[in-house]
Amino acid sequence: MTALEAVRDVGRVQAGQRVLVHGASGGVGSYAVQIAVALGAEVTAFCRTRHCEAARVLGAAHVFVDIVGGRRLKEIRGVLERDGTYVAVGGPVDRTGLGFIVGLLARTVYGWFVPQRLAWFVTTPSRPLLEGLAELVDAGTLSAVIDRRCDLAEVPAVLAAQEAGTAGGKAVISVG
Numbered sequence: 001m002t003a004l005e006a007v008r009d010v011g012r013v014q015a016g017q018r019v020l021v022h023g024a025s026g027g028v029g030s031y032a033v034q035i036a037v038a039l040g041a042e043v044t045a046f047c048r049t050r051h052c053e054a055a056r057v058l059g060a061a062h063v064f065v066d067i068v069g070g071r072r073l074k075e076i077r078g079v080l081e082r083d084g085t086y087v088a089v090g091g092p093v094d095r096t097g098l099g100f101i102v103g104l105l106a107r108t109v110y111g112w113f114v115p116q117r118l119a120w121f122v123t124t125p126s127r128p129l130l131e132g133l134a135e136l137v138d139a140g141t142l143s144a145v146i147d148r149r150c151d152l153a154e155v156p157a158v159l160a161a162q163e164a165g166t167a168g169g170k171a172v173i174s175v176g
């Protein structure tokens with residue numbers, strides 16, 4: 001739902017636009033890439049090389065969906081079209097979470113003075129978002145990247161792998 005909201009609703013991606021997804025191999029990013037492709041965009045998937053072969057830069061992006069964060073605004077603006085949109089989805093969070101919030105507020109203020117749109121949001125799960133996802137799954141344009149299938153006893157190991165950043169997609173847990 002976060003990916004759908006980031007790409008379709010906040011990023012307002014249109015067919016033919018160039019979209020950059022930073023953090024493309026992760027839980028949100030792997031869906032964001034597929035959703036942007038389904039909307040007819042030309043997508044640059046950007047992630048660490050252990051999960052991606054290479055990122056092919058296609059030109060300045062119309063929409064930059066940032067799942068990783070930690071990039072300087074100057075860098076972000078450097079890869080965006082003049083009328084482009086930057087969508088902040090996630091980023092490094094310190095112990096109090098204050099640094100993250102201050103960073104988002106700073107971007108909001110900065111956004112008042114630059115031509116690009118700098119947006120951030122927090123997903124509220126909803127029926128319309130789920131229905132939007134279901135439509136893409138039914139159409140065969142969206143599928144889950146499944147890293148492993150396991151039972152309930154293996155959940156601690158799965159969570160440890162996700163925290164360590166070694167998981168390469170979603171884990172499916174069979175219950176009962």
Ligand SMILES: NC(=O)c1ccc[n+]([C@@H]2O[C@H](COP(=O)([O-])OP(=O)(O)OC[C@H]3O[C@@H](n4cnc5c(N)ncnc54)[C@H](OP(=O)(O)O)[C@@H]3O)[C@@H](O)[C@H]2O)c1
Nearest residue numbers: 002023024025026027028029048051089090091121122123
């Ligand atoms: N706004 C919202 O409503 C909302 C909702 C859900 C999640 N989030 C946020 O979204 C973020 C990601 O969630 P997720 O579930 O997708 O996490 P995830 O599955 O762990 O994926 C993280 C992604 O970031 C990449 N990455 C990490 N460090 C990087 C670096 N230094 N340089 C380049 N790429 C890097 C990872 O690449 P590798 O695969 O190579 O490690 C991976 O593609 C979190 O901060 C989460 O809090 C926000």
